[in-house]
Amino acid sequence: MNAWEEKPSKLGRLAKGTILTAIAAGVLFPLYMVVLTSLSTQEAVARAGGLVTVPGELSLGAYRELFSGGVVSRAAMVSVGITVVGTLLSVTVTALAAYGLSRPGSVLHRPLLFLVLLTFLFSPGIIPKYLLVSSIGLIDSYWALILPGAVAAFNLVVMRAFFMSIPHEVMDSARIDGASEFTVLRRIVLPMSKGVTAVIAMLYAVGYWNNFFDAVLYLNDNAKWPLQMVLRQYVLQGQSMFVGQGGDTTIAGRALPPDLAIKMSIVVVALLPVLLVYPFVQKHFTKGVIIGAVKG
């Protein structure tokens, strides 16, 4: 607080505090309820008449049920696989291209950059894209969830802007020592760009993890569904995961955890990776990695 600033009034501070608390609660409260419900027993859910807001008896039953094999375990594996492979591929391809385009005046620099930037202006449309993916035989292939979005021009431009801000002398001296461009990128540029690489990797990873519509389009075989599809099918659209059991509360003698708890545990599984990665990357947002690049 600066010396010239007047002391805020009590009322003003109270109002500001109330609004900020309300905003934070508005984001966190739904998450709290979902997590709590997923951990609640049949009795607790029944007593609450739905979502649980006050902690009662807790149980891991829903999660045990989810990961005892079956639809959700498989979908989670699919999502993890696509996210890991996709992110590795995307970050590699993006970093290579960002470095390759970071030297103005190199051969074909301007037309290639133009080709990248032009993709901001248009998208080919859902139908032509579907026709292409199907014509190269990627329907029902996991690659259909990875390759079409593997390079995001925005991320490429952000990374390139960052690489260009690194002093050239550092790279030049390595080159004089006989290092190839690949070595310069791997040994010098990338280690100096950890923040921006972390942010880009997270943006890609979140994109792959949350990818839903590509699966709607390109995967007919529901055994291959990623987690977001399962979330939509069984939670949003409310289809029972135990079709054919006719509303029984037991399967093969086992007592089932409450339906709502299972649904909420799927929600938790879908959002957990984001919550886990977020704290590690979040500090780079505030360092302005992205803003700096957006501003040009």
Next chain:
Amino acid sequence: MLEQAERSGPAGELTSPAGAGSHPRKASTLGVRLRRDWQLLLMVVPAIGLLLLFHYVPLLGNVIAFQDYSPYVGIKDSPWVGLANFQWLLIDESFWQATLNTLLITAFQLVFYFPVPIALAILLDSVVSRRLRMLIQNIVYLPHFFSWVLVVTLFQQMFGGAGLLAQTLRANGYQGVDIMTNPDTFLILVTAETVWKDAGWGMIIFLAALAAIDQNLYEASAVDGASRWRRLWHITLPGLRPVVVLLLILRLGDALNVGFEQFFLQRDAVGRDAAEVLDTFVYWRTMLTGEWSYGAAAGLVKGLVGLILILVANKVAHRFGEQGIYKRS
């Protein structure tokens, strides 16, 4: 915007022929330059290849808009029908309904979503404690990273027929409500979802603009006796104006894009009359009813109009923005 930024970029690629120090651009032959740069070119190949394959090649697929395309016959042998598909579009009420819905949603969000990140940024910027500010910032950024499926699911758990709101109302003897299937309040619902998911993230750029305002202005006006509110009105808001104008123009250029998944997920529950937008129209016409050429025609119209809007918006933005966002960069 980005092309412009490129040109005025730090390396000044247009103005100084020497460019980046390592590459004095002498009149060297292509052979020499190739020998020097082949590694850089090689590095760009995978990305350019993917962009060509998945962004540029599909553009050609739009020719089916001028055909009576059937997947079993293929593009090569499907009969050409000229502009027939576009003529049908002109008299198709459901197409116009989808267009109207799209524009309504854009207009509604311009009024009720667009100011939220600005207000949020101003509010947060006025918080004195740095740690509290960071904490709130990190909380409100978070939903941006959730998928639309997750966001819609959370809203359903709160406001759906079996959600918390209905559950609380019933427990207190009132009738339950189901906001998730009510077409009359759909505009409010989708805007609320967008605010919850993206208002925090959208705040970033305004926070940056606020940080760039000269702090001496505040001090000088405070010394001259300007109150908090007057400083907000005469310094903060004018300081934000270039960014606000620029983003507003760009949003208008993007008027036909309201986001696809959000509407795809809720279209069936709410009904087509309120929830069909151009993107979902294209999807349903092709993937579900099999009218490939018709859907592609609708998509092409949307794409072309959208492209024109973006180009116009960029022109206008350059006119407004030149002493705005570019100067600071």
